[in-house]
Amino acid sequence: MIRERTYVDEGAGRQWRSTIAAAQAGDRQALDELVEGWLPLVYNVVGRALNGHADVDDVVQETMLRAVDNLGSLRDPDSFRSWLVAIAMRQIRDRARRKRPAQLDESAAHEATDFAELTVLRLQLEGQRREVAEAVRWLDDEDRQLLSLWWLEVAGELTRRELAAAAGISRQHAAVRVQRVKERLETARGIVRALDGACPGLRELTARWNGRPDSVWRKRLARHIRGCGYCGDTRESVVPAERLLVGIALVPIPVGFTLSLALGGKTAVAATATTTSVGWSAKVMAAITQPAVAVTAGATIVAGGAYVVTQTPDAPPRAAAPTASSTFRPPAPTPSVTPSATPSPSPSRTRKVELYGTVVDAVDQAPDPDARPAALPQRPESGITSTGGRQAVMQHRGDSVTLSGQGYVLVRWQISPHSRPGALVMPAWTGLKGKIFHVASGGGRRMDDVVGDGSDRGYVTGMGGPEIGYAVLPNGTQQMWQNEYFYLDGTVTLTQNERGCDYGLTVFPSTWEAANEDVRHGPDRGAIRYGLVRDTGNDTAPVPQYVTRGTPADPATVPQRSRV
Structure with missing residues (x-):
């Protein structure tokens, strides 16, 4: 059984040191456990950074393959989590470099359900928590990438040191960039709140809007909100985003998402034989046949059944003792x-x-x-x-x-x-x-x-x-x-x-x-x-x-x- 993860400032090392060492030595069960245990974190990093784009699955696959490929080079198990997230962020940036902006815009029309909606539906978010998740749609790609790390930091999945390492910047620079993202997120929250309202001026302004968030409409709507007494009138206290995100669990991987590290369960030898027909690179296939990686041959991880989500839903407040009775009385048996x-x-x-x-x-x-x-x-x-x-x-x-x-x-x-x-x-x-x-x-x-x-x-x-x-x-x-x-x-x-x-x-x-x-x-x-x-x-x-x-x-x- 996969052990439950306990997140601490020192990273994953103390809990996972023995598992990582065993996986590096060629233990199949240990490597399966390692990949299985950390797949949800990688999926959340990539999913939020790409907002649920159709490329999410490919980037997650490539991230896990590269992690398995290079596991033998990891010297300090304590840094495994930041090392893994850094690989994911590199794959996200590489994807952006490989595709021209026009290609990204065109593919956006064919995206799966965006990650904001998945977050709302799968974590059952309501009120201002829901508002924060939906506001992510209004951020630019670069801001969304950093937000994917900061969100997990606030939720207890990453430390600030790991965030900075994954982003490839210093902790001081990370603090500045996170603050800017928080400010833009608050602006986006104001837009989400205003669009849920009934401002006549806003309805007139958005009559020509196609409903898809973008930077042009973000600026137009933000400008309207700043000058509108109706939209700017917040009837409830606005809770800071970081307080809302505390305790939010990882978004569960979609049922049906399958991570197959070795061509859907073939052996390493058989997988190598099919390299040319399926287009896998010789470098990746050579990695799969190495001792520290060959143990994954035949391992298929299916979300929804094989991984463990350790977080629990928000605990309800402690109740006062009951003072009256309204017990359910079933009807007479039929x-x-x-x-x-x-x-x-x-x-x-x-x-x-x-x-x-x-x-x-x-x-x-x-x-x-x-x-x-x-x-x-x-x-x-x-x-x-x-x-x-x-x-x-x-x-x-x-x-x-x-x-x-x-x-x-x-x-x-x-x-x-x-x-x-x-x-x-x-x-x-x-x-x-x-x-x-x-x-x-x-x-x-x-x-x-x-x-x-x-x-x-x-x-x-x-x-x-x-x-x-x-x-x-x-x-x-x-x-x-x-x-x-x-x-x-x-x-x-x-x-x-x-x-x-x-x-x-x-x-x-x-x-x-x-x-x-x-x-x-x-x-x-x-x-x-x-x-x-x-x-x-x-x-x-x-x-x-x-x-x-x-x-x-x-x-x-x-x-x-x-x-x-």
Whole structure:
């Protein structure tokens, strides 16, 4: 198993010294662990610097190949992280030199989803954190490259010494350049904030704008904001960017991104034989056959399952003791969950099927936002393991994560009707061995809660509205809340069944303490509503909809009235 990284000012050496030494000596497992463990950092550096451009994958591949190629030349393991990031920055600059500006502009029209949007969607950023991520779009390439390093420095992934080394400048010069980037970022944040407003003058100014951020429009909009009382009137205190970035995790690598260091799993000898046909350079192929590198032959690292993200979502503030009760009361059991008899091998006897829990197959009414939740029963915990690591991001149909153990699980929803509206095909829990309960809905909001009073936009949070389209739940489906908590004692697989409306799920192994605090995060601390306790503390507690002990070929066919 990949060890979790602990970031310290001295760099990666103390935690990774033995792994690096073993990889340099030809240990395949150590080299796989090294590449696998640091791939997310490289992906974030390159992704932010290039803003999610289609070349990101190629630059990441080339960076990791060069790192593997030159690992034997690294003398000080303590400098591994700055050395690796410096390689990434060189590849970014080399790419810019290889392509003429006209080529870059032309290819920009064919970019994948930009990194600002990936940051917002995959880390579930809201408010001013979201504003900072979107402001990156307005920076020039050079500023964005430095920002990719400073962002990671503030988030605890790099030190200032490593930032300066990667940028190829002194620490004093780095301080000056970072300050300039921060100033330009604040200007860009003002633009993002103004564009979200309703200034008539700004609407008139942007009538001819094609919607793509560039330096010309950045200057025009900044000039308007400086002279506009409406746009310059900030109704909430603006938190400095560095305070907003503290604690933000690495953006998970996209599901489906594959780093293949040796031609998709061929041996070093076979890879060398195919060099001329696939266009790989003789230098790279010679490197792959060296002792310190040949151990990667056949190693393919697939994001979403093989790497570990060690950061956890922001911990909710500590809650005050509850003063009132609004516990969830499940409806009476339906015929679908009543005990029934099935044939046994003996024709003269029957075996009673022991069922548990209640399937909530009706939309539960939203409680009063100010009603404090009941106490959350505390069930035994020995810990949950996940095939998706500490944070499994599932954005596409067929993405899945298998959970095992005894403890709590957080499933966080992100509905995107602005990307693709329509009917939701709900996720399914399949292959259940043991028991699973739907124990709580986290404090903050239901997905049908209105933003403010609804007068400014006229649509509800999460589920959409007339301007962007709606997300429509199947008949009888519970209204999900943004954070949903489950308790598992056994093994189960959760599958994303997206078809129709666009949505994503992020799955975190959690704890009773985290669930309890989240549920009590209510209006008195800035949320829309308190959460909801669903757990009765025994086997009559509700179970998730769309759960089965079977393993259907298509998880989207799991019936809503589940029998568990």
